[in-house]
Amino acid sequence: MGFWTNQLSGPTDPAVDAAWESREPRKGFFTDTSICIGCKACEVACKEWNAIPEDGLSLLGASYDNTGALGASTWRHVAFIEQTSERIEQARESGRRLVDLGMPSLRTSGASDPVTAGVGPAAAPPGTDPVADRAAAVAQADAAQALGTVPDFRWLMASDVCKHCTHAGCLDVCPTGALFRTEFGTVVVQDDVCNGCGYCVAACPFGVIERREGDETVKNVGVAQKCTLCYDRLRDDQTPACAQACPTTSIKFGDLDEMRALASERVTTLHDNGYTEARLYGADPHDGVGGTGSVFLLLDEPEVYGLPPDPRVTTADLPDMFRKAGFAGVAMLAMAAVSFLGRRR
Amino acid sequence: MTTNPLDADRPPEPERRGRRRRGGGSGRRDESVLVPDASFQSYYGHRIVKPAPWKGDIAAYLFLGGLAAGSGLIAAGGAAAGYPALRRVGRVASVGAVALGGVALARDLGKPSRALNMMRTVKLTSPMSVGSWILAAFGGFSGAALVSELGASLVDRQSRVGTVLRVVDPPLAVGSALFSAPLAAYTAVLLADTASPTWHESYRELPWVFVSSANLAASGLALVAAPVEQTGPARRLAAISAVVEVLAFERMQRTMGSTLSEPLHHGRAGAFVTASKVLTVGGALGGVLFGRNRAAAVASGLALMAGSVCTRFGVFEAGIESAKDPRYTVGPQKERLERRRAAGATDDSITTSR
Ligand code: SF4
Ligand code: SF4
Numbered sequence: 094m095g096f097w098t099n100q101l102s103g104p105t106d107p108a109v110d111a112a113w114e115s116r117e118p119r120k121g122f123f124t125d126t127s128i129c130i131g132c133k134a135c136e137v138a139c140k141e142w143n144a145i146p147e148d149g150l151s152l153l154g155a156s157y158d159n160t161g162a163l164g165a166s167t168w169r170h171v172a173f174i175e176q177t178s179e180r181i182e183q184a185r186e187s188g189r190r191l192v193d194l195g196m197p198s199l200r201t202s203g204a205s206d207p208v209t210a211g212v213g214p215a216a217a218p219p220g221t222d223p224v225a226d227r228a229a230a231v232a233q234a235d236a237a238q239a240l241g242t243v244p245d246f247r248w249l250m251a252s253d254v255c256k257h258c259t260h261a262g263c264l265d266v267c268p269t270g271a272l273f274r275t276e277f278g279t280v281v282v283q284d285d286v287c288n289g290c291g292y293c294v295a296a297c298p299f300g301v302i303e304r305r306e307g308d309e310t311v312k313n314v315g316v317a318q319k320c321t322l323c324y325d326r327l328r329d330d331q332t333p334a335c336a337q338a339c340p341t342t343s344i345k346f347g348d349l350d351e352m353r354a355l356a357s358e359r360v361t362t363l364h365d366n367g368y369t370e371a372r373l374y375g376a377d378p379h380d381g382v383g384g385t386g387s388v389f390l391l392l393d394e395p396e397v398y399g400l401p402p403d404p405r406v407t408t409a410d411l412p413d414m415f416r417k418a419g420f421a422g423v424a425m426l427a428m429a430a431v432s433f434l435g436r437r438r
Numbered sequence: 439m440t441t442n443p444l445d446a447d448r449p450p451e452p453e454r455r456g457r458r459r460r461g462g463g464s465g466r467r468d469e470s471v472l473v474p475d476a477s478f479q480s481y482y483g484h485r486i487v488k489p490a491p492w493k494g495d496i497a498a499y500l501f502l503g504g505l506a507a508g509s510g511l512i513a514a515g516g517a518a519a520g521y522p523a524l525r526r527v528g529r530v531a532s533v534g535a536v537a538l539g540g541v542a543l544a545r546d547l548g549k550p551s552r553a554l555n556m557m558r559t560v561k562l563t564s565p566m567s568v569g570s571w572i573l574a575a576f577g578g579f580s581g582a583a584l585v586s587e588l589g590a591s592l593v594d595r596q597s598r599v600g601t602v603l604r605v606v607d608p609p610l611a612v613g614s615a616l617f618s619a620p621l622a623a624y625t626a627v628l629l630a631d632t633a634s635p636t637w638h639e640s641y642r643e644l645p646w647v648f649v650s651s652a653n654l655a656a657s658g659l660a661l662v663a664a665p666v667e668q669t670g671p672a673r674r675l676a677a678i679s680a681v682v683e684v685l686a687f688e689r690m691q692r693t694m695g696s697t698l699s700e701p702l703h704h705g706r707a708g709a710f711v712t713a714s715k716v717l718t719v720g721g722a723l724g725g726v727l728f729g730r731n732r733a734a735a736v737a738s739g740l741a742l743m744a745g746s747v748c749t750r751f752g753v754f755e756a757g758i759e760s761a762k763d764p765r766y767t768v769g770p771q772k773e774r775l776e777r778r779r780a781a782g783a784t785d786d787s788i789t790t791s792r
Contacts (some may be wrong), residue, residue: 101563155482162484172481191791194784230791242578266631268567269555289548292566293762295490295632304491304548315548351441357792364792373790380788395789396768399481403771404788407631407638408563414627414641419628421645422619427614428653428682432675433515 102409104378106139107259109274111274119278119350120327121386122336123356124252126398127363127371129343131157131250135169135416138338142323143168146311162399163253165305168320169335172398181243184370184393191372192234192364195227234369242367251398252335252344253299255280255320257386258374258406263293263302263319265408271317278349279322279386296403298382348384356388368392374400384393455489478529480764487633489761495546497754498623501655501747502539503573504648506532507622508656510580514615515671517607523664524672525611529587531659532580532614536573564628579613586610622652627755635767636760639698643690644753650683651746654718658742661725661735673729674686676742680722683749697769701756712753717745718781 101106108116139145148166152159156173163170168403176184257279264272264280271287272280282302293302294317302319305311323333331337334345345355353376363371370392381404395402446562480486481729490496513528515521544553557574586607593599628649630641637644653675660672691699721741728734760766775787 153482157510158482176480188791191789194779194791262633265563266566268559268564268570269552270559270561270563271555277458285557286552286555287549288552290556290566291491291546291548292564292632294488295492295637298487298633299486300486300633302707303488360792373792375788377785377788377790379464379786381786382788385713385788391789394479396486396764396772397479397481399484399764401486401767401771402789403775404633407633410638410641411563411565411627411631414565414630417642418620418623418627418645421649422623424646424682425622425649425653426509426615428650428678429511429515429675432671432678433519435520 096419099375099383101265101411102260102381102383102406104383105259106278107266107274107383108276108278109263113274113276117387118280119349120322120347121257121278121352121388122254122322122344123332123347123352123388123390124254124361125343125345125356126251127359127368127390127392128341129171129250129252130174130341131171131248132340133171134340135252135335136160136167136171138334139169139320140166142326143321144312145318163255163299163301163303163319164238165303165318168254168318170253172249172251172253174251174393174397175246175281176249176393177246178243181247181370184397185243185368187394188232188368188370188372188392192230192369195230200398201298230364234364247394249398249418251391252339252391253398253400254335254387255322256299256378256382257320257322258298259378259383259385260406261318261382261407262298262406262408264294265406265411266292266296268292273413275324277322277324279324279327279329281321281324282317284316284318284321285311286317291317296407298401298406303366334402349388352388356390360390363390381409462737466699478765478768480768481787484764485762486767487635487761489634489758490632491548492546492754492758494751495542497751499539499542499546499749500648500750501651502535502542503625504622504652505655505659505743506535506539506576506580507618507649508652508654509535509659510576510618510621511653512616512656512660512672513580513583513617514611514618514675516668517611519671520575521664521668521671523668526587527660527663528656529580529584531656531663532618533577533584536577536580540573540577540643564687565624565631569621569624569750570627571629572617572624576617576621577616578611579617583607583610583614594767607701618652619649622649624735629753632761633767634757634761635770636694636698636701637757639694640753640757642693643686646686647683647749647753650679651749653679653743654683655746656748657725658739659720661729661739661742666730666732666735669729669735671727676722677723680718682717687715687749692791695770698760698766701759701763701766702752705755705759707752707755710748710755714745714748714752717741717748721745757771 160167211259336344378384509528509531516524556570623645626644629637657672657676724738
């Protein structure tokens with residue numbers, strides 16, 4: 094049973110679930126938006142390395158953003174958000190609230206489970222008492238808040254990317270098997286298998302993957318496209334293009350365990366310095382997608398950056414959906430049977 | 439704020455408050471005319487999840503697949519209960535609808551030349567994969583049943599071929615009947631198994647709506663094409679299915695809640711849903727009350743089919759709209775997150791303090 098229970102939801106190691114025998118440690122990104130300068134080197138490096146076709150050179154007019162969102166031909170997207178002090182204070186409050194709630198508290202059962210060991214939040218070293226830990230965090234946040242000042246305005250800049258979900262909706266629903274789980278635990282499309290049905294586009298809870306539009310001269314037109322976490326480079330022990338190009342190390346790449354540890358270290362440092370608005374996104378394997386392969390450090394609520402506040406992989410409900418559809422199907426047969434058995438007139 | 443002479447060219451800005459990053463509609467907006475909406479924030483009103491890149495072809499397939507499934511069922515019922523006209527109409531209709539539906543599906547692919555890649559694997563987590571196999575099996579059985587139907591009318595019943603046909607015909611009828619129910623129901627799972635909020639949240643009742651809609655389309659066609667003496671079962675089926683559909687649709691909206699059912703009432707989707715109610719109820723009543731009159735039967739049958747088309751297009755478009763507007767993604771997600779937090783859950787959120 095163990096093999097099946099974690100296929101659709103819950104913390105797990107996806108490469109094991111995909112039955113890889115010779116697997117590598119799970120790889121991932123940690124994107125620290127607090128040091129992003131919005132230079133878009135990642136966007137450019139990604140386009141270059143992956144030979145992604147041009148998809149419009151316009152400016153949006155709303156900000157320095159000129160790609161707008163992730164899509165078939167934008168695999169890294171840098172978001173720009175200008176905020177006033179009022180908004181910054183709200184962000185600080187909402188971050189503060191997370192600290193007070195004590196998220197995440199560790200599940201004691203998870204720690205001893207061999208499958209999930211090592212995929213849990215690396216935040217608390219083994220043996221830490223979560224209650225004492227939380228009290229310390231709150232005290233620290235109190236002290237930090239006392240010393241923090243709120244600037245007049247700020248720019249938030251964040252480089253978004255495919256989350257390489259532990260439970261990836263796109264992969265689950267793909268009917269052709271074009272999307273697959275690599276030995277690195279990432280999610281990749283096989284361009285020569287995908288028939289462009291578009292199901293993955295609707296299934297991704299983060300709105301990442303997209304079918305490429307254009308005329309016949311465009312590479313891979315009609316095929317679903319998204320970040321591959323530079324699968325080709327990974328197999329040669331290289332760093333993905335975006336992480337390599339990032340001049341501020343805002344994009345970090347490595348073993349996912351390490352990324353999660355780095356992220357929690359960084360967020361603690363920021364809290365220490367009074368930035369209670371800092372929070373992590375995707376580091377919790379108990380969330381709706383089983384944790385993401387791309388961890389982010391955000392400085393405001395996720396929806397401000399265009400990220401969903403509580404994503405849940407749609408296939409988590411699939412067994413229930415099939416069950417409900419089964420009942421309806423039986424009802425359909427019954428309706429027909431009753432109609433034909435009725436009095437002949 | 440810095441100012442320079444170029445600022446004179448800008449439109450006058452409303453008083454800046456902290457909360458100006460609000461959204462509502464889809465797409466990009468001119469921020470200077472953005473009306474603040476206190477209830478949620480978004481990234482320049484940009485959508486969060488992406489709508490399926492499907493066009494009208496897929497909505498048409500929802501209808502055609504339903505028509506095929508319902509017709510297969512009516513054909514089997516006709517064969518079992520001795521309504522030859524229903525059997526014939528049902529068999530022709532199911533094969534025709536499956537063929538047209540298959541074409542619609544292939545046309546909507548980004549790479550139609552790779553349509554057969556659907557049969558490359560069997561994947562239980564993908565309703566589209568499961569559905570492709572259901573469609574293929576149903577198509578096989580109803581195609582064979584149609585061949586048997588044509589054969590029986592061409593060859594002598596007593597000849598050797600005639601005997602073979604008589605033996606294989608019942609299993610073929612049973613086969614297409616058994617695959618008709620999954621064919622009608624899986625399309626509901628297909629839509630529900632997405633991140634489009636209105637589709638996903640409809641998953642409890644949508645299968646009931648879709649199987650009823652399939653029955654309605656098929657009984658409508660039977661009313662149009664079969665002589666009135668034999669359409670008794672089709673009229674009864676229409677009446678039962680209309681009741682089930684209306685009730686299931688109401689219940690579906692209630693379980694979804696007011697926010698997520700909103701797209702079913704606005705714009706084109708709203709028009710389709712209203713039309714579908716009128717046509718379905720009208721067609722079913724017409725069929726039951728005046729179904730023994732040929733002209734009335736045809737009119738009711740057409741109304742029932744049109745009603746089914748409208749149901750499918752309404753649900754289809756509502757789901758697409760719900761994906762385009764970030765409000766439907768952010769609002770319900772924040773609500774459920776808050777509900778869980780209020781209940782004391784602190785370990786299942788994607789946002790964490792460390
Ligand atoms: S973010 Fe979307 S495209 Fe990326 S792995 Fe998750 S479901 Fe797939
Ligand atoms: S568009 Fe391609 S990758 Fe996406 S679900 Fe369809 S076949 Fe799979």
